[in-house]
Structure formats: structure tokens, C-alpha cells
Amino acid sequence: MRFLLTDEQREFARTLDGMLGASGTPAAVRAWAAGEHKPGRDLWARLAETGVFALAVPEEYAGVGPLPLELAVAYVELGRHAVPGPLVETAAAAAFLARLGDTGAAVAWLPRIASGDAVVGLCADGAPFALDADAADAVFVVRGDTVCRTETHGPVQPSLDPARRLSRPLGGTVLARGPAVTAAAAHAGDTARLLTAAQALGLGRALLDETVAYVKQRTQFAVPIGSFQAVKHRLADGLLALEFAQPLVHAAALALARDAACAGPEIAAAKVAAGEACYAAARTALQLHGALGYTDEPDLSLRIRKARPLRDAWGTPAECRARVLAG
Amino acid sequence: MDLDFTAAEDAFRAEARAWLTEHVPATPLPSLETREGFAAHRDWERRLAADRWSVVSWPEEYGGRGASLLQWLIFEEEYYAAGAPGRVGQNGISLLAPTLFEHGTEEQRARVLGPMATGEVIWAQAWSEPESGSDLASLRSTAVRTDGGWLLSGQKTWSSRATFADRAFGLFRSEPTAPSRGTPAHSRPEPHQGLTSLMFPLDAPGVAVRPIGRLDGKPAFAELFLDEVFVPDADVIGEPGQGWRVAMSTAGNERGLTLRSPGRFTAAADRLTALWREAADPGDTALRDRVADAVIGARAYQLFTYGNASRIAAGGSIGAESSLNKVFWSELDIALHETALDLLGPYGTLADDADDAPAHGSWSEGYIFSLAGPIYAGTNEIQRNIVAERLLGLPKGRR
Structure with missing residues (x-):
């Protein structure tokens, strides 16, 4: 057993972190929230160059995957920088199409996903809204044992995270029907849940880091507020929750890679832990930044607002807890 | 990155499981925190040791199996999954022993570890004092130099199962704290210095043990009153005066x-x-x-x-x-x-x-x-x- 990321995986994460830190990501998030997709799509293309989306696509469709652990490592970094767009949905759609066995759809979409040419939505699990359908080249909608592909959607409805743009998918062409759809959708749901957990983990880490930096320099009563135990203990709890969520995310990715029977509960456990840790980190960030944390202007707000939707997307904590015990 | 066990680790797990299936008492032993239960648990330690399961991670010469950390984790998984009894030897095995491996002498290891592994000698901790809990370095119990050893005096408390245990290990002030230059009178001078880590018998002349009831009334810990208890030099762990460093490595093991x-x-x-x-x-x-x-x-x-x-x-x-x-x-x-x-x-x-x-x-x-x-x-x-x-x-x- 060597339950540690390899040097290569760490290096990949560092590369992504560096690239996203130098790419004006916060401005792209704000533009995305305003419905201007150009900076976000440019960022998407740069991510594709690093090979992120190819990790979700099998080799026979011009990808290098599926590699769930490497994907999870990458999505921690995407979460850390609050990158906008249907990142999870595109990777999950790739998992869906690769598993479905409909060669036509796979040939049409998987190479485009791998290269970053296609931004794809996925609406399943009974979700009424698709994420960022207005920016997507196609949205796959799974209802029961039927999957449709649609390019149209209802009006964009503002969400509590403005960078997550929600709308109802409309109409569409039926692609496939039957048990293969249900099975592929379950696999795609696991993939989506895992990558949402990974994003939440990265987002939580960034929220904690920003807040630690802030309480070291913010002075009240003539000392840094980070020297007060009430502040320290809250941040220590934040770190604790993230540190214990991380191995769950990695183990869940390993289980998905093996297509193990325990993958469902393992992924659900990771989602609960990472989602709750991230949301707690957001609450701590908000509280310890004081009124500053409650304002839109600092880039901190881009992260604080994303924590709760990530906690709930692709399986609320209650749904995931039930899944853990369903075995 | 993987979570795989080797064939040897799987075999180790199977061996542990088979032994436990055969030996774990069908009915749980009486509570470890009672005299009767303590004795029953001591007997269980002896049975574990007889087949070299009491200290799997120790070297073979001391009764262990030289198990890796991962094998120890495997053993523990099997141990608790089997519903096996709590470990009455735990304070010695998981706190004192690693300290002796790191700071002790060859002679101490040879003398102390064998009887610890079999449960013949059960160890208690003697760290906390009535006025020194989280601020452990403020402790006041003393070790005073005497011919061939040290005389321990003072009061220790919250010593788990000391009512029934045989020996204890603890931390004592062997050099009085001298105020360092320039420090205001009210601030504490270098409390971490001048401490010494020692082992002593709980039935030695000068030791009085008073049981303290736990929240449910069981005598789970005790107060120790020490009045010029003689301890030979051979029972000092590490160098005299370096007790804090020794204690911190024990605390690291503990947490x-x-x-x-x-x-x-x-x-x-x-x-x-x-x-x-x-x-x-x-x-x-x-x-x-x-x-x-x-x-x-x-x-x-x-x-x-x-x-x-x-x-x-x-x-x-x-x-x-x-x-x-x-x-x-x-x-x-x-x-x-x-x-x-x-x-x-x-x-x-x-x-x-x-x-x-x-x-x-x-x-x-x-x-x-x-x-x-x-x-x-x-x-x-x-x-x-x-x-x-x-x-x-x-x-x-x-x-």
C-alpha cells in the first residue's frame, strides 16, 4: 500500500494551480456571471491544453482516460480557483457517453470534449435545472431510462452563486432509451459526485488559506486577530475537516477507477465530508473576515458563494448519507 | 497511489483473525476499571503474549513479531472487529515502550519490556498534578539526588488504573527553576528545563495510592502521594534534566x-x-x-x-x-x-x-x-x- 499521490500527480496539481493563478480567473468568473462566456471559454481551452478533459475520455475517443484519480486531483485545483462552467457536467457527460455504448454519440462528442472544443451540460438525478446551459454546446438530459440531447433552454434563472447559471433544458432529440441509459447515468452520477467533492475540497482549502492569511495581518486590540483562541480554534476545526475529507476523496477515486462495488458509498462518503468541510470553511471565512466577508467586491465572495451549491450539487448531504448506509 | 495489501499482509491478517476467532472470550470480560476486571484483562494479556500477539510491532527479541506499521494497523482492525477485550497493558505498551525504544538503555529494554509484553507488570502514567494539567511544565513533584539514585516526593493525579497497576512512569523536577536574568518576578522561568523522566514501583515504601472514582463511580484512576520514594539511577529514562524532551516524544506517541x-x-x-x-x-x-x-x-x-x-x-x-x-x-x-x-x-x-x-x-x-x-x-x-x-x-x- 502506498496511499500517497505520486510526484507526477502532485506536479500536475501544481502546474494547474500555477496556471489558474496566473490566468485572471476571478475576472473570468465575474464575466461568466454576467453572461459573457469568452474569458471562461478561453480558460477552458487552456485547461484542455493541460489535458484535464482528456482524462475523462477513453483512449479510443482521443482521450487518455478514464482516470478518476487524476481527474479528482485536477478538480481540486479547479475548485481552488473557483473556475466557472459546467466542468463536472462535461466530465460526467463523457463518462455517460463512454458507458452508454452508442457509438454515434460517442464519436460525435467525446473527441470534442477531450480537446476542449465542446462544453457539455448534463442534467440528471431528477434535477430540474441544467448548469450553464447557455454556455454549453449541448446538454444531455436523462429522465428515467431515456436520454435526450438538447441545444435549447429556458430563461437563465439567477442563482445564489451568480457564476452558476441555471435554466430548464427544453425539447431535444431522444438519443437512447432502456436499461443501458439507467446504468450509464448511474456511472455518470458517481463521476459527477466525485468531481464535485474534489472541487469542494479545493475550494475549502482556498477559503481556509485566504482566511488564515487575513487573520495574521488583521489587527484589533493591538494584536493580530489570529492570536485569539476563538479564532484559532475555528480555523483548526476547518483544517481538521478538510484534512480528513481528502483521503476519502482519493479513496473514492480509486474505487471508481476499479469500478468497485463499494464505489457508490465511498463516493457518497467523500461528497458528504468534502461538501460539509467546504461549506464550514466558507462560513468561517465569512465570519472571520467580518463585514468584508459579507461584501461582493473582494474575490473572496466568488468562493464563499460557491461553497453551498457544491455541497448540494449531485447529491445533497442527506442523500449521500443515505447512500453510505445503503451499502 | 493504492490501497492494496500484499499477499504477506493478507496472510498476516488471516493468521490474526484465526487466532482471535479461537481465543476471544465469548462473553466480554468484566470492566477493566474494576479489580476483578483488571485481573481478568491481565490474564488476557498473558494469553496474547503466549502466542506473540500482545506487542506485534516490537522486535522479536522482546516478544513481538517485528510487524510493520501497516501490519499493526491490520492487527488492530482484526482485534477490534473480533470484539476482543480492551488492552490493560496499553499505557506501558503504547507510551512507555516507544519512549524506551527511543530514549532508554539496552539494560532498561531488556529488563522492562519482557514483563510488560506478558502483562506481568502493568504500567501507569504519573504526569498530571493537582496544579499542573495542560500546563504540564509547571509541575512541582521533585526528584532529589541521593546516593545511587533519586528521592521522589510530591503528588501525582489522574493516573489511569494506578489503583491496580504495578509500576508507573512520570516526570519530576530534578533542578529547581532559577529565575533567568531580566525576567519580571511574576513571569515563569524556563519551566521545561530541569525535569527528569523516571520509572518507579507503586508498592515502594513512601508511595500511597488513593483511588479516584470515574464519572460512573469505577476506580478508573488514582492519586499518588510520594514521600521520598527511592529510585535507582537505572530507572531514569534519558539524561537527568532532559525529561521534557523524553515526555514530548511520549506525548507524540499518545496523540x-x-x-x-x-x-x-x-x-x-x-x-x-x-x-x-x-x-x-x-x-x-x-x-x-x-x-x-x-x-x-x-x-x-x-x-x-x-x-x-x-x-x-x-x-x-x-x-x-x-x-x-x-x-x-x-x-x-x-x-x-x-x-x-x-x-x-x-x-x-x-x-x-x-x-x-x-x-x-x-x-x-x-x-x-x-x-x-x-x-x-x-x-x-x-x-x-x-x-x-x-x-x-x-x-x-x-x-
Whole structure:
């Protein structure tokens, strides 16, 4: 057993972190929230160059995957920088199409996903809204044992995270029907849940880091507020929750890679832990930044607002807890 | 990155499981915190040792199997999954022994470890004092130089199972604290210096042991009154005056990997899940969520520990991270047992020795025991300070 990321995986994460830190990501998030997709799509293309989306696509469709652990490592970094767009949905759609066995759809979409040419939505699990359908080249909608592909959607409805743009998918062409759809959708749901957990983990880490930096320099009563135990203990709890969520995310990715029977509960456990840790980190960030944390202007707000939707997307904590015990 | 066990590790697991299946008492032993239970648990240690299962991670020459950290984790998983008795030798095995391996002499190891491994000598801790808890370095008990050794005097407290134990190890002030230059009179001079780590018999002349009842009344710990108790030089651990360094390595063991292995929590979470399936109202989703959280927490702690074991195997080390462990398992343990008691309803209110106590009282005994977790081995408040200051780099402040 060597339950540690390899040097290569760490290096990949560092590369992504560096690239996203130098790419004006916060401005792209704000533009995305305003419905201007150009900076976000440019960022998407740069991510594709690093090979992120190819990790979700099998080799026979011009990808290098599926590699769930490497994907999870990458999505921690995407979460850390609050990158906008249907990142999870595109990777999950790739998992869906690769598993479905409909060669036509796979040939049409998987190479485009791998290269970053296609931004794809996925609406399943009974979700009424698709994420960022207005920016997507196609949205796959799974209802029961039927999957449709649609390019149209209802009006964009503002969400509590403005960078997550929600709308109802409309109409569409039926692609496939039957048990293969249900099975592929379950696999795609696991993939989506895992990558949402990974994003939440990265987002939580960034929220904690920003807040630690802030309480070291913010002075009240003539000392840094980070020297007060009430502040320290809250941040220590934040770190604790993230540190214990991380191995769950990695183990869940390993289980998905093996297509193990325990993958469902393992992924659900990771989602609960990472989602709750991230949301707690957001609450701590908000509280310890004081009124500053409650304002839109600092880039901190881009992260604080994303924590709760990530906690709930692709399986609320209650749904995931039930899944853990369903075995 | 993988979570795979080698064929040799699987074989080790199978061997441990087979032995435990054959030997674990069908009915749990009486509580470890009673005289009768202590004796029964001591006898169990002897049986473990007879087949070299009492100290698997020690070198073979001291009665162990030279097991790797991962093998030890495997053994612990099997041990608790089998419902085997609590370890009465634990304080010696997981605290004193690693300290002797690191700081002790060859002679001390040869003399102390064998009887520790068999349960012939059970060790108690003598660290805390009535006025020195979290601020351990302020301790006042003294070790005064005498011919061929030291005379120990003072009062130690919260010494687990010292009422029944044979020997103790502790920390004593061997040099009076001298005020260093320029410090104001009210500030404390260098309290970490001049401390010495020593071992002593609890039946020596000058030692008086007064049992202290735990929250449920059982004499789980004791106060020790020491009046010029003679200890030979051979029972000093490390150099005189270097006791703080020795103590901190013991504390690291206590909080870190070796005190509470994940196996006990994964096993308890499995039992909790079984109890929930038997007893719970499926519509009670609040209770369901708490059971799920116990399962998730136990798995997280297991995986976190596998990660640490991998890091150590790769040549790394665990420092202040051990404080994360301690806070996590102690809070998990309480939540898990509270959930079990809630599932048991009125039966969850019975004491462990009640006739109608479910599962031979193991849930209520475990609950009472868990309540001490956030206090011993360095309170969780102290651990959070360590996490904040050493892992997050926050500035030291007033305590």
C-alpha cells in the first residue's frame, strides 16, 4: 500500500494551480456571471491544453482516460480557483457517453470534449435545472431510462452563486432509451459526485488559506486577530475537516477507477465530508473576515458563494448519507 | 497511489483473525476499571503474549513479531472487529515502550519490556498534578539526588488504573527553576528545563495510592502521594534534566498513531450500523444521518492513518499532525457512542453492569470511556492551539 499521490500527480496539481493563478480567473468568473462566456471559454481551452478533459475520455475517443484519480486531483485545483462552467457536467457527460455504448454519440462528442472544443451540460438525478446551459454546446438530459440531447433552454434563472447559471433544458432529440441509459447515468452520477467533492475540497482549502492569511495581518486590540483562541480554534476545526475529507476523496477515486462495488458509498462518503468541510470553511471565512466577508467586491465572495451549491450539487448531504448506509 | 495489501499482509491478517476467532472470550470480560476486571484483562494479556500477539510491532527479541506499521494497523482492525477485550497493558505498551525504544538503555529494554509484553507488570502514567494539567511544565513533584539514585516526593493525579497497576512512569523536577536574568518576578522561568523522566514501583515504601472514582463511580484512576520514594539511577529514562524532551516524544506517541488505532472505530461503526438496521425507525432520518456520519468518520480516520503510515514508510515523519488525529478520534468516539445510546432508547440508559444492559454493557462502558477522550493525552483545546500555531502558522497568544 502506498496511499500517497505520486510526484507526477502532485506536479500536475501544481502546474494547474500555477496556471489558474496566473490566468485572471476571478475576472473570468465575474464575466461568466454576467453572461459573457469568452474569458471562461478561453480558460477552458487552456485547461484542455493541460489535458484535464482528456482524462475523462477513453483512449479510443482521443482521450487518455478514464482516470478518476487524476481527474479528482485536477478538480481540486479547479475548485481552488473557483473556475466557472459546467466542468463536472462535461466530465460526467463523457463518462455517460463512454458507458452508454452508442457509438454515434460517442464519436460525435467525446473527441470534442477531450480537446476542449465542446462544453457539455448534463442534467440528471431528477434535477430540474441544467448548469450553464447557455454556455454549453449541448446538454444531455436523462429522465428515467431515456436520454435526450438538447441545444435549447429556458430563461437563465439567477442563482445564489451568480457564476452558476441555471435554466430548464427544453425539447431535444431522444438519443437512447432502456436499461443501458439507467446504468450509464448511474456511472455518470458517481463521476459527477466525485468531481464535485474534489472541487469542494479545493475550494475549502482556498477559503481556509485566504482566511488564515487575513487573520495574521488583521489587527484589533493591538494584536493580530489570529492570536485569539476563538479564532484559532475555528480555523483548526476547518483544517481538521478538510484534512480528513481528502483521503476519502482519493479513496473514492480509486474505487471508481476499479469500478468497485463499494464505489457508490465511498463516493457518497467523500461528497458528504468534502461538501460539509467546504461549506464550514466558507462560513468561517465569512465570519472571520467580518463585514468584508459579507461584501461582493473582494474575490473572496466568488468562493464563499460557491461553497453551498457544491455541497448540494449531485447529491445533497442527506442523500449521500443515505447512500453510505445503503451499502 | 493504492490501497492494496500484499499477499504477506493478507496472510498476516488471516493468521490474526484465526487466532482471535479461537481465543476471544465469548462473553466480554468484566470492566477493566474494576479489580476483578483488571485481573481478568491481565490474564488476557498473558494469553496474547503466549502466542506473540500482545506487542506485534516490537522486535522479536522482546516478544513481538517485528510487524510493520501497516501490519499493526491490520492487527488492530482484526482485534477490534473480533470484539476482543480492551488492552490493560496499553499505557506501558503504547507510551512507555516507544519512549524506551527511543530514549532508554539496552539494560532498561531488556529488563522492562519482557514483563510488560506478558502483562506481568502493568504500567501507569504519573504526569498530571493537582496544579499542573495542560500546563504540564509547571509541575512541582521533585526528584532529589541521593546516593545511587533519586528521592521522589510530591503528588501525582489522574493516573489511569494506578489503583491496580504495578509500576508507573512520570516526570519530576530534578533542578529547581532559577529565575533567568531580566525576567519580571511574576513571569515563569524556563519551566521545561530541569525535569527528569523516571520509572518507579507503586508498592515502594513512601508511595500511597488513593483511588479516584470515574464519572460512573469505577476506580478508573488514582492519586499518588510520594514521600521520598527511592529510585535507582537505572530507572531514569534519558539524561537527568532532559525529561521534557523524553515526555514530548511520549506525548507524540499518545496523540499520534499508536494510542487509538482506526480499527477500534471502524469496528464500532460496523456494530453501530448493525444496531441501526435492527433497531431504528427507518423514517428517523436525523438518526440515520448520525449513523452515516459515524461510518464516514471511521473510514476517514482509517484512510488518513493509511496515508500517515505510507508517509512514514516512505521516510517521512508525523509531527504536529498528530494533534489532528487526537481531536478527530476523540470527537468521533463520543458521537458514535451517543448515537448508539440514542438507538437503544431506554436500554441505553442502563449502566454497563446492569442485568438488562444490551451487548453486555459495551455501549454504555464505551460511552463513559469516550467522554474522557477530549481531555486526556492533552486536551482538545491544547491540540487546537497546536494545529493553529504549528500547522496554520498563526501567532502565539495568551492561553
